Amino acid sequence: MQAATVQARMNNPVMVVPDALQPLLDLGKAAGKVGLPPQTAELVHLRASQINGCSYCVDMHARELKKLGATDERVFAVAAWREAPYFTEAECAALALTEAATRLSDQPDPVPDEV
Numbered sequence: 001m002q003a004a005t006v007q008a009r010m011n012n013p014v015m016v017v018p019d020a021l022q023p024l025l026d027l028g029k030a031a032g033k034v035g036l037p038p039q040t041a042e043l044v045h046l047r048a049s050q051i052n053g054c055s056y057c058v059d060m061h062a063r064e065l066k067k068l069g070a071t072d073e074r075v076f077a078v079a080a081w082r083e084a085p086y087f088t089e090a091e092c093a094a095l096a097l098t099e100a101a102t103r104l105s106d107q108p109d110p111v112p113d114e115v
Helices: 018-033 038-052 055-067 072-083 089-102
Strands: none
Touching (some): 018 038, 038 055, 038 072, 038 089, 055 072, 072 089
């Protein structure tokens, strides 16, 4: 059985809000300067992209994780990180914060104190 061809919602999110790219790149550089490991940053980007439903970004960040040496198990398990044994305590904290911050608009207490 062959998969149906689906038209992506958008080719590249930067085309929707072009002026947003540079601040995002600057934020990434700043996070790297304070010691955020590159794989952790890409895990965060991948999880936010999954939540936002952006296939372009999911693909891009999964590929970046692979370039950084992430195993297939880690890449495949990001959506179910709470149940997966592949992530460090620090990565789990970053993923929890990512989920909370990405879902600000649909949660009554979006970033609880324990996160």
